Amino acid sequence: MLKLILLSTALFFSAFAQDNPCPTTQWKYDETSNSCFLPSKHHSTFTDATTYCSGFNSTLVVIHSQQIETAVNTIVYYEDSRSVWWIGLQRSSPQGSFTWVDGTPLNYTDWQSGQPSNTLGANCVGVFLKSGLTGGWQNVPCVQQQPFICFIPNAVTLPTSNPKLCPPGTYQGPSGSIQSPNYPANYPNNADCYYLITVAAGYKVSITIVSFRTEYCCDWAYIHDGNAESSPYLASLRGVVPAGTSYKSTGQFMLVHFTSDESTNDTGFNMTYTAVAN
Numbered sequence: 001m002l003k004l005i006l007l008s009t010a011l012f013f014s015a016f017a018q019d020n021p022c023p024t025t026q027w028k029y030d031e032t033s034n035s036c037f038l039p040s041k042h043h044s045t046f047t048d049a050t051t052y053c054s055g056f057n058s059t060l061v062v063i064h065s066q067q068i069e070t071a072v073n074t075i076v077y078y079e080d081s082r083s084v085w086w087i088g089l090q091r092s093s094p095q096g097s098f099t100w101v102d103g104t105p106l107n108y109t110d111w112q113s114g115q116p117s118n119t120l121g122a123n124c125v126g127v128f129l130k131s132g133l134t135g136g137w138q139n140v141p142c143v144q145q146q147p148f149i150c151f152i153p154n155a156v157t158l159p160t161s162n163p164k165l166c167p168p169g170t171y172q173g174p175s176g177s178i179q180s181p182n183y184p185a186n187y188p189n190n191a192d193c194y195y196l197i198t199v200a201a202g203y204k205v206s207i208t209i210v211s212f213r214t215e216y217c218c219d220w221a222y223i224h225d226g227n228a229e230s231s232p233y234l235a236s237l238r239g240v241v242p243a244g245t246s247y248k249s250t251g252q253f254m255l256v257h258f259t260s261d262e263s264t265n266d267t268g269f270n271m272t273y274t275a276v277a278n
């Protein structure tokens with residue numbers, strides 16, 4: 001598990017260091033897509049790979065977004081970048097349309113040029129990297145033996161939104177602090193709060209934990225390097241984080257997103273921020 005963290009410069013697997021909500025430590029957790037991935041280098045036919053994944057109540061990986069595609073490509077890159085890796089996409093005949101093994105719609109594709117091909121029997125799909133993390137999909141005969149990736153989406157149950165409970169959402173100026181709702185008393189269940197910190201153009205946001213205590217399994221503070229949830233993660237925090245831990249943005253914005261689930265709470269957090277020149 002750790003090999004990938006250490007090698008990956010991408011932020012996608014940065015949550016590993018804290019915890020892994022996946023079935024076993026062989027699985028990789030990607031917080032961006034909140035999904036678990038199990039790479040298997042055991043070369044198998046498409047059918048055998050499907051059976052193997054179902055043993056974990058999982059399926060071959062289903063790709064509905066660029067985030068999942070990037071996680072898949074990152075795994076392939078570090079595990080075995082010279083093989084085609086099965087994903088959970090197949091068709092019943094060369095005339096049929098491709099469908100995901102979990103029955104969800106095909107609403108994202110990344111075919112390599114010239115693909116899918118009409119080669120007889122080429123009814124199953126794999127990812128093949130062309131250079132670095134860039135690759136794409138190609139269809140090959142299902143009886144070929146290839147490595148594969150099992151997949152569990154929505155690994156951690158995320159809470160429903162309840163913005164009424166939250167402190168103010170915007171913070172501007174050279175310094176300040178943000179707290180979880182009710183701090184230092186316990187935060188409520190089902191909180192879903194955003195804190196957008198903006199400092200002057202040309203400066204960066206440096207944020208420091210004064211106090212951080214949340215329910216370890218389920219109450220998270222995500223720190224984004226930018227002003228949107230789609231901005232890269234600087235950290236995903238839960239449980240106890242030591243005072244003095246700090247994070248710095250690369251630009252003038254930092255977005256903190258706090259969520260708690262429907263039960264169990266704690267005192268939450270107080271963090272201070274300042275604008276820094278570099």
Ligand SMILES: *[C@@H]1O[C@H](CO)[C@@H](O)[C@H](O)[C@H]1NC(C)=O
Pocket residue numbers: 023055056057
């Ligand atoms: C798969 O799900 C079933 C039913 O929820 C459960 O009984 C079984 O333990 C699960 N198997 C694994 C390997 O998680």
Ligand SMILES: *[C@@H]1O[C@H](CO)[C@@H](O)[C@H](O)[C@H]1NC(C)=O
Pocket residue numbers: 064065104105107108
């Ligand atoms: C594609 O469909 C899946 C499953 O229904 C959904 O979760 C996902 O958000 C959809 N993606 C896009 C880009 O519409």
Ligand SMILES: *[C@@H]1O[C@H](CO)[C@@H](O)[C@H](O)[C@H]1NC(C)=O
Pocket residue numbers: 182186187188189262263264265
């Ligand atoms: C904290 O959780 C307990 C148990 O779920 C709940 O009874 C209590 O109301 C929660 N505290 C707050 C401040 O919502």
Ligand SMILES: *[C@@H]1O[C@H](CO)[C@@H](O)[C@H](O)[C@H]1NC(C)=O
Pocket residue numbers: 177179183184210270271272
């Ligand atoms: C948060 O921490 C700062 C720095 O220690 C402190 O000045 C501030 O009073 C704290 N805020 C709350 C609400 O406790």
